[in-house]
Amino acid sequence: MSNALVGIVMGSASDRPTMAAAEETLSALGVEFETRVLSAHRTPDAATEWARALEGRGVKVVIAAAGGAAHLAGVMAAHTTLPVIGVPLAAPNAIGGGLDALLSTVQMPRGVPVATVAVGEAGAANAGILAAEILALSDPDLGRRLRSMREATAAKILSS
Numbered sequence: 276m277s278n279a280l281v282g283i284v285m286g287s288a289s290d291r292p293t294m295a296a297a298e299e300t301l302s303a304l305g306v307e308f309e310t311r312v313l314s315a316h317r318t319p320d321a322a323t324e325w326a327r328a329l330e331g332r333g334v335k336v337v338i339a340a341a342g343g344a345a346h347l348a349g350v351m352a353a354h355t356t357l358p359v360i361g362v363p364l365a366a367p368n369a370i371g372g373g374l375d376a377l378l379s380t381v382q383m384p385r386g387v388p389v390a391t392v393a394v395g396e397a398g399a400a401n402a403g404i405l406a407a408e409i410l411a412l413s414d415p416d417l418g419r420r421l422r423s424m425r426e427a428t429a430a431k432i433l434s435s
């Protein structure tokens with residue numbers, strides 16, 4: 276039985292290198308996660324099944340990443356009321372460096388939100404931080420680790 280608090284899902288194995296930034300960020304903060312490759316378009320039934328089971332398994336936040344016609348985060352949000360963070364990715368045939376995925380992810384209809392972060396690796400890392408910030412609302416130790424990470428980021432900038 277997994278103790279994952281964050282569920283990471285991405286549309287293709289080709290997204291893994293970029294989404295490693297989310298996994299590394301959560302690991303650095305000591306947050307347990309699980310990762311799946313599922314596609315809104317190519318494995319719609321499996322994606323739906325995974326989304327519907329998350330809450331019952333104790334997952335608290337979802338990170339969903341896809342490129343191109345990036346509907347995965349929206350499909351996740353359609354099937355759960357857990358907070359969903361969308362990471363738009365620049366697919367090999369991306370339009371405008373991932374503008375296609377950004378608009379597909381962010382332009383959700385009223386009532387079914389996706390909290391959308393920046394395109395690509397920076398967005399993946401920020402998705403990990405944002406997921407941890409949500410969890411830290413009920414975990415003061417995690418809040419302290421987040422503040423330490425923020426201080427380390429500041430120190431790096433100031434020393435460069």
Ligand code: RP5
Pocket residue numbers: 285286287288289290314340341342343364365366367
């Ligand atoms: C999207 O299409 C995936 O999330 C990926 O970013 C992009 C390309 O997928 P592959 O053709 O590499 O499987 O669905």
